Amino acid sequence: MSSLIVVHAEFDATWPFAADHWHSRWQAEGPTRFVRLRRDDRRTLGEVLGEAASGVEGGAGGETGAVTRAAVLGVPVTPSCLDVLPTVREAVILDPYRPALTPEVEARLAARGVELYRQQSEGFWGQSVAEFALALTLCALRGIPQQYRAMLESHEVWGRYSAARNRGPGQRGAQFSDDVRFTHGTLAGKRVRVAGAGNIGSRYASFAHSLGAEVAAWDPYAPEPSFHRAGARRIWRLEELVQDAEIFAPMLPLTEQTRGLVTAQHMDALPKGCLVVLATRAGICDMAALRRRVLADEVALAADVFDMEPLPLDDPLLGRENVVHTPHLAGRTRDANIAWVEMLLAQFRRGPAAGG
Secondary structure (H helix, E strand, O other): OEEEEEEEHHHHHHOOOHHHHHHHHHHOOOOEEEEEEOOOOOOOHHHHHHHHHHEOOOOOOOOOOEEEEEEEEOOOOOHHHHHHOOOOOEEEEEOOOOOOOOHHHHHHHHHOOOEEOOOOOOHHHHHHHHHHHHHHHHHHHHOHHHHHHHHHHOOHHHHHOOHHHOOOOOOOEOOEOOOOOOOOOOOOOOEEEEEOOOOOHHHHHHHHHHOOOEEEEEOOOOOHHHHHHHOOEEOOOHHHHOOOOOEEEEOOOOOOOOOOOEOHHHHHHOOOOOEEEEOOOHHHEOHHHHHHHHHOOOOEEEEOOOOOOOOOOOOOOOOOOOEEEOOOOOOOOHHHHHHHHHHHHOOOOOHHHHHO
8 A cells, every 4th residue: 555645835834734744644554655845836746746656655665556545735636637646546635725626537536436535524623713712712701811911011000900999899909800891700600602513612612611601502503412512501593592691602614604694683682791702704793793892892802703804903903902812823723733634534444455
């Protein structure tokens, strides 16, 4: 069993740990040829490999053999490219931002009996995004980024909340810096409402539940066990979900069906002081309505995704006391890279049968 991996630098820019992890896994199983293209290299797979692509060089031993499985990551594949890989029986051919295969190439692969494996779900970064969303939530509840920034600007923050300067009952006082206008303090005991019970939403719900929150979730497509595993009470109508939310986390993927699913009416129904957590895609919400409420200091926002990316430096959301913001980086961990590879590797055959 011999393997081939060809990766373009633009793919590495999206998944910087994926190709090398893939290489190490296949190299441990047998001879593997690994080719990495520079960013300015626009050759097709066939042009890269040439006639020698039907044999691979194994690591230190220098063994050769017919390629039976291939991973082509971000490199163009045309019908003629398949001629240089006549023995391939299994393949992953992916591009992070555009269709990797034409219908003609797919048809030729199918006619040759090549099994083509695809990403089955987005579960590979579910844990990374859900953990990041939890971190955003905790940061917003305690105003951690705001206090960090204040410490850099002045010593005033150290004395601001001393007993001698207490503003009075129910206000900021000694060692108490939470913003009482918005949901604050511990996650325990809070009414957390999650739209979406998939790979990300169910994890976030389970984290909140484990920390003592009262969690409810809405997702018309998720099976009943998703709610039980997450420790979330199922809500059947989105308009009901938002009515009593102290923390509202819309955690759906962005599709044609979900775009704008959380409407202005839903946003306006959120109780005053609610914390909104955005970690999947901003487009699932009516962002104009959310912006209006945030800028009016009616709700707080903890967000990794926005309606404009990158946000202009003069965007009014930036630097506000009721906003925690990060630049769309929740999912891109090394762990997510490895999970993405492992999800694809699991589909390949194991052992002698992989040779055909």
